[in-house]
Amino acid sequence: MKILKNFLFVLMLVSVSAYAQEDTKEERKPGHTNENKFKQLYDEFATPNMFRTGSGAPGPAYYQQQADYKMDIVLDDEKARLYGDETITYTNNSPDVLTYLWVQLDQNVRAKDSKSPLINGSGVGPAAFPSTVTNTYLKPRFDGGFNIEHVKDVNGKDLKFMVNRTMMRIELPEVMKTGDQFSFQIKWWYNINDHVNQGGRSGYEYFPEDDNRAYVIAQFYPRMAVYNDVEGWQNSQFWGRDEFALPFGNFDVNITVPADHILDGTGVLTNREEVFSKQMMKRYKKALKSYDEPVVIVTQEEAEKAEKSRSKKTKTWKLSAKMVRDFGFTSSRKFIWDMMAVKLGERDVMAVSLYPKEGNPLWEEWSTKAVASTLKSYSRMTFDYPYHKAISVHAKSQGMEYPMICWNYGRPDKDGNYSDRTKYGMMSVIIHEVGHNFFPMIVNSDERQWTWMDEGLDTFLQYIAEQDFGKWYPDALSPNDETYPSRRGPARKIVRYMGGDQDYIAPIMSKGLNTYQFGNNAYGKPATGLNILRETIMGRELFDYAFKEYANRWMFKHPTPEDFFRTMEDASAFDLDWFWRGWFYTTDYTDIGVKEVKKFVVTDIPNENGKKIAERYNLDPDALVYFIPEGEEGYDEAMKTTTAIEEVSTVKEYLMDNFTPEERKNLKASPKYFYQVTYNKPGGLVMPLIVEYEYADGTKEKVTFPAQIWRLNDKEVTRAIASDKEIISITVDPDLETADVDTSNNAWPKEVKESDFEKFKNKKIKG
Numbered sequence: 001m002k003i004l005k006n007f008l009f010v011l012m013l014v015s016v017s018a019y020a021q022e023d024t025k026e027e028r029k030p031g032h033t034n035e036n037k038f039k040q041l042y043d044e045f046a047t048p049n050m051f052r053t054g055s056g057a058p059g060p061a062y063y064q065q066q067a068d069y070k071m072d073i074v075l076d077d078e079k080a081r082l083y084g085d086e087t088i089t090y091t092n093n094s095p096d097v098l099t100y101l102w103v104q105l106d107q108n109v110r111a112k113d114s115k116s117p118l119i120n121g122s123g124v125g126p127a128a129f130p131s132t133v134t135n136t137y138l139k140p141r142f143d144g145g146f147n148i149e150h151v152k153d154v155n156g157k158d159l160k161f162m163v164n165r166t167m168m169r170i171e172l173p174e175v176m177k178t179g180d181q182f183s184f185q186i187k188w189w190y191n192i193n194d195h196v197n198q199g200g201r202s203g204y205e206y207f208p209e210d211d212n213r214a215y216v217i218a219q220f221y222p223r224m225a226v227y228n229d230v231e232g233w234q235n236s237q238f239w240g241r242d243e244f245a246l247p248f249g250n251f252d253v254n255i256t257v258p259a260d261h262i263l264d265g266t267g268v269l270t271n272r273e274e275v276f277s278k279q280m281m282k283r284y285k286k287a288l289k290s291y292d293e294p295v296v297i298v299t300q301e302e303a304e305k306a307e308k309s310r311s312k313k314t315k316t317w318k319l320s321a322k323m324v325r326d327f328g329f330t331s332s333r334k335f336i337w338d339m340m341a342v343k344l345g346e347r348d349v350m351a352v353s354l355y356p357k358e359g360n361p362l363w364e365e366w367s368t369k370a371v372a373s374t375l376k377s378y379s380r381m382t383f384d385y386p387y388h389k390a391i392s393v394h395a396k397s398q399g400m401e402y403p404m405i406c407w408n409y410g411r412p413d414k415d416g417n418y419s420d421r422t423k424y425g426m427m428s429v430i431i432h433e434v435g436h437n438f439f440p441m442i443v444n445s446d447e448r449q450w451t452w453m454d455e456g457l458d459t460f461l462q463y464i465a466e467q468d469f470g471k472w473y474p475d476a477l478s479p480n481d482e483t484y485p486s487r488r489g490p491a492r493k494i495v496r497y498m499g500g501d502q503d504y505i506a507p508i509m510s511k512g513l514n515t516y517q518f519g520n521n522a523y524g525k526p527a528t529g530l531n532i533l534r535e536t537i538m539g540r541e542l543f544d545y546a547f548k549e550y551a552n553r554w555m556f557k558h559p560t561p562e563d564f565f566r567t568m569e570d571a572s573a574f575d576l577d578w579f580w581r582g583w584f585y586t587t588d589y590t591d592i593g594v595k596e597v598k599k600f601v602v603t604d605i606p607n608e609n610g611k612k613i614a615e616r617y618n619l620d621p622d623a624l625v626y627f628i629p630e631g632e633e634g635y636d637e638a639m640k641t642t643t644a645i646e647e648v649s650t651v652k653e654y655l656m657d658n659f660t661p662e663e664r665k666n667l668k669a670s671p672k673y674f675y676q677v678t679y680n681k682p683g684g685l686v687m688p689l690i691v692e693y694e695y696a697d698g699t700k701e702k703v704t705f706p707a708q709i710w711r712l713n714d715k716e717v718t719r720a721i722a723s724d725k726e727i728i729s730i731t732v733d734p735d736l737e738t739a740d741v742d743t744s745n746n747a748w749p750k751e752v753k754e755s756d757f758e759k760f761k762n763k764k765i766k767g
């Protein structure tokens, strides 16, 4: 397993460097700007105002709208339909007068006349899954759109509305002024889709062996759109891949399902005694005090028994949630249920998992522990998780987040075996999706517009949380892994993407729907950028303080990209405009190398060049110090006689005349070797210049020049070094911290060392 991984990695490096070399020869593509890389971001940033300040904090006039929901939901398991009767109370906290409201009808992405399938270019591939072929060419189009029965005000009077695909405009009978509240009621139903075969991030999985469905239900009700100071109404259509923008509010939701179903969702279960058996209540009370191991509320045996039942009765589960931006739930008679308590500050939070037997043995072992671990890691980096629970639900091929609840993949084979890939995939997706509670569920950014603000920040913290998880639960790791094998985070992991074909790379500051290589663009690259800021540019202490400040400033609010960028600078005294510009607004990549190293000897005996200089400036040649480069006349001669700079007669005299014996004692160690190193930067990105010198005595020294070293010359910079030891090699970015796409130019002398590939080959031969 490991050898295969290394081999792939080597192949990847080989192809990347070949690619990058080719790429740098090409003309720069449009999209590059010739602007100074250190120009402040005033053109790109919105002007600070009373809503959002120049510091990146909410301003004195900051407001946000509120949408409260009361819903009665009925799940018809026979017909796979969902019925809803919903009352929305909308509060206008804006200073603006509203004449209409926009409501999101996300299920219309699956309406018969949905335009979503029409925006993807589709060809005929060499091979396809039978399910894909059937769905594409054989089956009539599934109709999963909303059926809106009525939209009424609280007095039962019909309201005028218009549906434009996934957005519904409701005309207000009277305009809403600041502070006004308006309640209206929508009755709807829709056919629930099979998310495994028809796609989507909500729906059911059908299990033919026992003829049951497991439902994961989300964006299932008409939801208020966001109205704010930066967008007005955020009513950009839902095409399927892009995510959501939602205001905060309070939810009271009654969900009626078959009596033999197990259900959980966003919010506090307010009628637990009614829906739990006595046995379940007893176990639940035990779970509340179990901090190390999950307590099983519904066992596998009980779940398997329930799979065979077909209750004609129903049960209503009542959930109540405060200050959430959304609501999701899961329901099935197949569910096993376990939970444990997590201490966060003074509070206890429940880490919860629901999974069918198909998820075991993996899920009973690791799901709830991964939830608990994630809450601890993210809370440390941001704020204590403010909700009372976080649920991980097992759903095939899903990785999707809602407040307090998320769907996660990772299923063992039928015989219960699983590969490392399945196990780590499952743990990582749980950490990621539970982490989304923080971004964007609580720090409520606009996902429709800025995918990186939730995915990037979440993926960045996911890396930290994965490393914690590996430390706290070493048993979860495979025997040959010392640390958690994170897929994203470290700089070198983004090299392949950033050094790739510029035609298929978009700046991070692009709407997620419209970017190529979605995962790398919206998850990998922003996460890596933050990791570079934390580990290399700012340092953990300054970064963590500023990041935490951002999280706390915008907790339960709606931040924009500028609010993040500005807060990170405001709380750290780091001018990062150059970094935001390069990493977020362009597709430039890092490539820094050693162009030339000149070695000098210092002497008081001028050669021809030295004499010329003295002559040109009309100076006494005996009163100067001369630096003679290797290879020039006089170098070898001077090397034989000279020991250190203070031994050069002119310097010696100067010291004797101008320094007291005491001062002379305090001079720096005797530099004997002089170098002039020219570093070049074929890559467009500005980055700190990290250099490692290796000395003849085997010691090494690492020096980091801040990115500002490039401020006056974006192509190359030169540094003089005086050293008492001979330098035998110089390496740029020795620990691969900057995502340098071509490391073949990073060393002087060029490639004296065995290449990685040679090393790999030799190691393999040696066994």
Ligand SMILES: [Zn+2]
Pocket (backbone or CB within 6 Å): 432, 433, 436, 454, 455, 458
């Ligand atoms: Zn995500």
